Amino acid sequence: MKSVDIIKCDMCFFSHDGLFLIYTIINKIFVIQVKNLEMYRIYVESYKVDDIKLSSDNIHFLTLIKNKGCVCIYSFYKNNLINKICDYFQTYDHSFFLSKHNNIGIVKYEKKCLTIYNMNNPEKCLINIENIKYQNKGYCSNYINTIFACLVENKKDVNILLLSLFNYTIIKIIKCINFFPNDILFSKSDHIIAYSNKNRSLHIYSIDGDLLHVYKYAEDLGGINIVSINKMKNTLALGLENGYVKILCLENFKEIKFFFLDNTLQMNDKLNIYKENISSKNHINDILSTNIKSKRKKNEHFSFYTNEIHNNVVRIYETKNYSCIAILQQKNKVTFIQWDNILYKPRLLICTCTCYLFMWLPFECAVIKISNDFVCKEAEWNNDGTLLLTKNDSSIILSKKKIKFVASILKRIKVRSIKTK
Template identity: 20%
Template sequence: MNFSELFELSGLLGRFSPDGKCLASCVQHRLVVRDVSSLQVCQLYTCLDKIQYIEWSSDSLFILCAMYKRGIVQVWSLEQPDWHCKIDEGSAGLVASCWSPDGRHILNTTEFHLRITVWSLCTKSVSYIKYPKACQQGVVFTKDGRYMAVAERRDCKDFISIFVCSNWQLLRHFDTETQDLFGIEWAPNGCVLAAWDSCLEYKLLLYSLDGRLLSSYRAYEWPLGIKSVAWSPSSQFLAIGSFDEKVRILNHVTWKKITEFEHPATIASKKTIVYKEVEKSPSVETERLSFPPTKALASSLFSTQSKYEISQVPVSLQYIKPVADRANPKVGVGMLAFSADNCFLATKNDSIPNAVWVWDIRRLKLLVVLEQLCPIQGFQWDPRQPRLALCTGTSRVFLWSPAGCVAVQVPGEGDFQIVSLSWHSSGDSMVLLSKDNCCVCYLEREEVK
C-alpha cells in the first residue's frame, strides 16, 4: 500500500468523479479538483460561501456545490472553467440538492419541504414537485436513470409519486400503507421499490413500477422496528436491519423471509473466525538510536502499531447496554452492505460498536467477525472484488477479504483520524477522510491466477 500526502479538507467533502479521473475536495469556500493519477490540482473554484455539500454529475463534466445556509447552489464545468451557474432559491431556502441521472438537471428541496424545484441547465426551464416528505431517504432514482420515486406527505397521509426522468412527467401516484413513511429504495434492476415505515411500526412494503403492492412484510408488532435496509446488487435479496439486533433476508421470488442473522455478544461457533485487533509498541534496537532522534524514528518510538490475531472461541464482544429513556438508542443493526459479487453481507450492531460481522450469503451463515479496539465509523466494499475496507476514527485503515485481514498505519506526522472512506471505481485506491484532512491510499492490484 502507498499513501499520498495529506490534503486540507473541510466537511468530509472528498469525492472521486464517476469516471475515476478526478478527485474533488473542499476547503471552506474553495473547491479543489485534482487529477487522480498525479494528484496535481487541475481546477480551483471559489464559491460564495462555505460549501456544505458537493456532488459530481453522472458524466463527470460538472460538479455542484451547495451552500444551504445561503440557499445557493453553484455549478462548475470541468471542460469550460470560465462557465458557471448559480441557482438561488431565495426566501424559499434550501435543505437538499442533487443531480438528476442525466447530469443536466438539478433537484433542490426547499426549507420545510414545501417543494422540489427541478432546474434544467440546458433549457433553463423550471419544474416543481409539491409536498415532498421530510424523511431519511425521500428521493431515489433507478440505476438506469429512467425513473425517479418521491416520497410525499399530503393531508396527513403518505404517498409515492413515480416520474419519468426524460421529461419529468408523472407516471404513477399512489398512497402507501404506512403511518410515517421513513425511506424508499429501488432494487438495482429498477423493477421493485421498497418503502418502509418509521421505527415505531415494523412494516416494509414492496411496489412494482406501476404502483401495485407486491408484498408487505412485518417481523413483529410492538417493539421498535426497521433501522436499515439494503438491496443485494443482483436484486435477489433484500436485507432488513432491525432494532431487535437481527438482520432478516427476503428473497425476490416470494418476498418471504429465507433466514435471519442474529448478533449475539458471545461468539460460540467454531466455524466462525474472530479476528481481534491488538496493539503493540514497536521495538527499536538501541544500536539504531541517535540523539536527538530523527523525526521518523521519534514518531515510531512513541506510536503504537496494530495487527489482527485470531481469537479462540467462545469470544465475548464488548456490549454496550442502550439507555432506554433517550431518543435514538444505540441498539439494532444500523449498517448493512452487500459485496459487489453478492456473496457477502457486512453488518454492524450498534450495541456492539467495535465489531463488524461478515456473513456468507451463499451458505447463509456467519463467516467472520472483526473485533476492533475502537468503534466502527464506516465500512465499504471494493466495487470490483470481495474486499471490505473499514475505519475506526484512528490513523489506520483495515481490510478484510476471504484471504485474511490486514491493519495498515497511515504514515505521516500529526494525528490523522479516519472517520470516512470511499473506494475508487477501479478498486485500486481509496480516499480516506478525517475532519480536517484527506489522503489517497493506493492498493497493489492482485494478479488474477
C-alpha cells in the same frame, strides 16, 4: 504506504471515474489530477460550500450553498461556471443530479417542495412537486433511470408520487391508506418497496398503484434501521433495532433467512476470528453485544454487520447461505466501513479513529499505518487501488503504493492476530 501530503480541508473525495480528487476549503473548490497529483483547476464561490454532488456522466458536478439558496454547476473540463440556480431569501436543503440527462433536483426548505431544473436552462423549472416529505430519505429512481419516486404529504396521509424521467409528467400518485412510509426503493422489476416503522410493515406496489404484497413484523423486533437490496439474488435485507436480521425474497416477501446477532457463535469450518493485536494500553473488549445495529453495504456475495453498543466488532456473512464466515474485533469503535471491488474480489476497509486502517479479503487480513499524528476517520481508494485517501474532520492524507496482504488461507476455526510490520 508512502504519504504524499496532509491537506487541511472541509470535504474531499474522488470523482466517479477516479481521474480527479476534489476538495473544498471554505468557498474554494480544488481539483487535482490523480495521475500526476498536480493542481488542475480552482473554482471560487462567493460563500462557503455546504455540499458537492457528482454527475453520472463523469463530467459535471454541482455545489450547494444552503442558506443562500444557490446551486452552481461546473465541468471538470471547463474553467468557467456552466450555470447557476438561485432563489433569493430561500434555503436549499438538498440538491442532486437526476437521471442520465443531468437534470437537477433541489429540495427547498421553506416551500417544502422538490423543484427539478434542466441543467442547461435553469431559468424555468421542469416540474415543481409540492409537500415533499424529505429527511435524507424518501426518494429514489428505478434501475434504468426512467421513473423517479418520492414521498409526498397530503394532509395527514403520506403518498408515493411516480414521475416520468422522459417528459417530467406525473405517472401515478399511489395512495398509502393507513400506511406511513419511512422510505421507499425500487426493485429490479420496477416494483416500489415501502417500509414503515409506525405500521411495522413493508408494502410492495406495482407502478400502476396496486398493492401486491404486505409483510408485517412483530413488535418485539424493534424498528427497521436499514434496508438493502441484493440485485443479483433479488433479495431484501432488513436490519432491525434489536439485532435481528431478516432476508426476504423481493418478489413476494417470503422469508428466506432470519438470524439474531448475539454473543453465541455457531461454529463452522469457514468461520475465522481476527483480533487486533497492535500495541496499546486499550484493552480488547471480548464481549459480542446482543444489541447490534445492522449496517449492510453493497456487495453481492458478502454482507457485513456492525455492533451498535460494543461497536468494535464486525461480522461478515456469505450471502449464499447466510452463514457467518469471519468476525473482526477491533480495540476501538468502528467509525467507517466500506466495500470496494478494485482487485475484482471483495475487499473491506475499516477505520477506527486511529492511525491504522484495517482491510479484510476472504480469508486474508492486513493493516496499514498511515501516520503517527493522523487520526483516520474515513478512507477511500481511487479506481485502480494505487492511491488511498484518508480523512478526519479537518484534514486528509493521500498515500501511494499498493498494499500487500499478509495472511494465509485459514482452513479451520482459529483466532488470528493482525500485526503491523
